[in-house]
Amino acid sequence: MDRRDFLRFLAALPLLQVGSAWGKRTPVNLVVAHGPDPSLLLPQAFEALGGMKRYVKRGDVVLIKPNMAWDRGPEYAANTNPQVVAALVRLALDAGAKRVKVFDHTCEDPRRVYRRSGIMEAAKRAGAEVSYVNPRRFRRVMIGGEVLKEWEVYQDALEVDRIINVPVLKHHSLARLTMGMKNLMGLIGGKRSQLHWRLGESLADLAAFFKPDLVVLDATRVLLAGGPQGGNLRNVRRMDTIVIGKDQVAVDTWGARIFGIEPEEVSCIPIAHRRGLGEMDLRRVRTKRIGDVP
Numbered sequence: 001m002d003r004r005d006f007l008r009f010l011a012a013l014p015l016l017q018v019g020s021a022w023g024k025r026t027p028v029n030l031v032v033a034h035g036p037d038p039s040l041l042l043p044q045a046f047e048a049l050g051g052m053k054r055y056v057k058r059g060d061v062v063l064i065k066p067n068m069a070w071d072r073g074p075e076y077a078a079n080t081n082p083q084v085v086a087a088l089v090r091l092a093l094d095a096g097a098k099r100v101k102v103f104d105h106t107c108e109d110p111r112r113v114y115r116r117s118g119i120m121e122a123a124k125r126a127g128a129e130v131s132y133v134n135p136r137r138f139r140r141v142m143i144g145g146e147v148l149k150e151w152e153v154y155q156d157a158l159e160v161d162r163i164i165n166v167p168v169l170k171h172h173s174l175a176r177l178t179m180g181m182k183n184l185m186g187l188i189g190g191k192r193s194q195l196h197w198r199l200g201e202s203l204a205d206l207a208a209f210f211k212p213d214l215v216v217l218d219a220t221r222v223l224l225a226g227g228p229q230g231g232n233l234r235n236v237r238r239m240d241t242i243v244i245g246k247d248q249v250a251v252d253t254w255g256a257r258i259f260g261i262e263p264e265e266v267s268c269i270p271i272a273h274r275r276g277l278g279e280m281d282l283r284r285v286r287t288k289r290i291g292d293v294p
Contacts, residue, residue: 030245032254034291038220038242041290042087045244048288051095055214055246058096060161064088064128065212067168067183068104068119070229071112077221078230079113080168082122084218084242088164089126100128101160104186107229131156138189145205147198152189157210165212165248169219169255171227171235175199178228179255180215180248181207181268200267207248207272215251217243219258241293249278250285257282 031048035041046052056062066080074082085102092100102123106113110132114120120130138152157163167183174196175182184206185192195202219241223230230236243254249272256263263269263280273280 029288030243030247030250030254030285031288031290032241032243032293033289034239034241034293036240038081038083039087041240041242042084042091042216042244044290045242046091048290049244052091053095055164056092056095056097056162058098060092060097061099061101061159062092062097062162062164063101063103063157063160064092064123064164064166065157065183065186066102066104066119066166067170067178067186067218068102068113068117069107069186071108071116072230073116074118075221075233075236076230077168077170077223077236078228079117079119080166080218081220082118084216084220085119085128085166086122086126088166088216089123089128092162092164093127097162101156102128102130103133103154103156105133105154105189106186135189143205143209145202145208147201148195148205148209153209154187154189157187162214163210163212165210165215167215167217168221168223169217169259170223170230171225171259173227175203175268176261176266177252177256177259179217179252179266180212181252181272184210184212200271203268204272204275204277207268207277208275212248214244214246215248217251217255219243219255222259224259245285247278247285249273249280250282253280253282 031045033045070078072078137155142150167180172178181203219239225235245251253263
């Protein structure tokens with residue numbers, strides 16, 4: 001079982017145990033778009049993918065999960081660009097979503113992070129429900145992974161119909177890069193630092209459990225060093241690029257390419273690929289490019 005099975009049985013089972021499901025490798029569509037204005041770029045990118053209605057159905061409750069962990073302004077590229085989040089909220093609502101939720105399990109004081117990142121204000125203006133993570137709403141469930149057998153997962157992430165994972169592409173001192181799979185750590189509780197001992201395997205376990213319906217990688221501003229929290233504008237480069245796809249391995253592989261490193265240098269990518277969670281050979285991925293993609 002995975003997150004979708006969890007939703008099917010949540011009402012019937014008081015204590016859910018979720019088994020592993022590594023999935024089958026299937027052909028994917030992926031869009032890499034380049035342009036200075038996310039509010040204009042994202043609708044174009046989704047049109048190339050067949051529209052947001054391909055992923056969000058009328059009446060869905062949607063979680064848009066940004067990287068919103070650090071007490072930094074948008075210019076520092078430590079968190080997801082608030083313009084990207086707001087554009088996705090509007091697209092999901094226009095596609096018929098009943099509710100759009102935005103939250104993250106922050107690494108620093110959530111009130112400061114939500115405000116200074118700019119995400120709270122931008123997402124609310126776009127029509128989202130923005131909430132702080134409630135420590136009482138973590139629930140220990142069976143992950144069924146190779147490393148993570150069970151862990152504390154945020155209840156709200158288990159109850160939505162769709163998860164749109166919206167990481168920012170940036171340097172990370174332990175993981176080399178943080179992208180889609182790493183961003184899923186914001187949906188769990190417990191002693192998250194324990195995952196660092198076998199980080200690649202743990203992230204692949206989370207990717208198999210949550211299976212986001214879509215990954216939107218924000219590479220509009222990229223933190224090249226000093227990650228994950230950043231703080232030095234000299235380490236930030238404007239790249240004005242967004243990568244969108246259902247295949248979380250392919251999206252993270254593209255992120256490594258944009259950053260200028262081999263995907264094998266990000267341990268979770270080859271591990272997830274070997275488990276059948278996605279494709280890291282970009283020659284096998286049907287990719288649409290919009291604009292002057294770097």
